[in-house]
Amino acid sequence: MTRIGRVAATGLLVGLVLAAGARGVRAAEPSPRININTASAQELSRLPGIGPAKAEAILQHRAQHPFAKAEELRDVKGIGDKLYERIKDQVTVGDAPPAPKGRGG
Numbered sequence: 001m002t003r004i005g006r007v008a009a010t011g012l013l014v015g016l017v018l019a020a021g022a023r024g025v026r027a028a029e030p031s032p033r034i035n036i037n038t039a040s041a042q043e044l045s046r047l048p049g050i051g052p053a054k055a056e057a058i059l060q061h062r063a064q065h066p067f068a069k070a071e072e073l074r075d076v077k078g079i080g081d082k083l084y085e086r087i088k089d090q091v092t093v094g095d096a097p098p099a100p101k102g103r104g105g
Contacts, residue, residue, distance in 0.1 A: 031090075033089075033090055033091055033092040034046070034047065034090060034091050034092070035091075035092050035093065035094040036058060036062065036067050036070065036073065036091050036092070036093055037062060037066055037067050037093055037094055038094060041055040041056055041058075041059055042055075044058055044059075047087045047090055047091070048086050048087060048090075049083045049086055049087065050083075050087065053078070054076070054078050054079065057076050057077055057078055057079075058073070058076050058079075061075065061076045067093045068093065069093060070088060070091050070092065070093050071084070071088075072093075073087075073091070
């Protein structure tokens with residue numbers, strides 16, 4: 001291989017490494033946290049370990065007891081300590097939706 005060929009190959013290799021590194025930085029950016037008081041079942045299902053059934057269980061639980069803290073996810077059937085530890089950095093608790101009004105209110 002000629003000197004020019006080696007220089008060109010090295011330049012190409014460096015460019016590819018830099019391009020891959022730049023993509024990796026973007027992929028490492030944190031995604032916005034999911035508000036467990038307002039998220040839909042579909043949004044909740046994006047969390048690791050949360051499928052449609054657990055997402056629905058979260059919706060049912062929050063209808064009766066809106067979440068004051070993310071840790072309260074552990075009160076939902078099927079979400080234990082291990083699963084909570086996997087998702088705790090991906091969830092947040094914003095303002096709770098208004099509590100359902102009873103009749104005559």
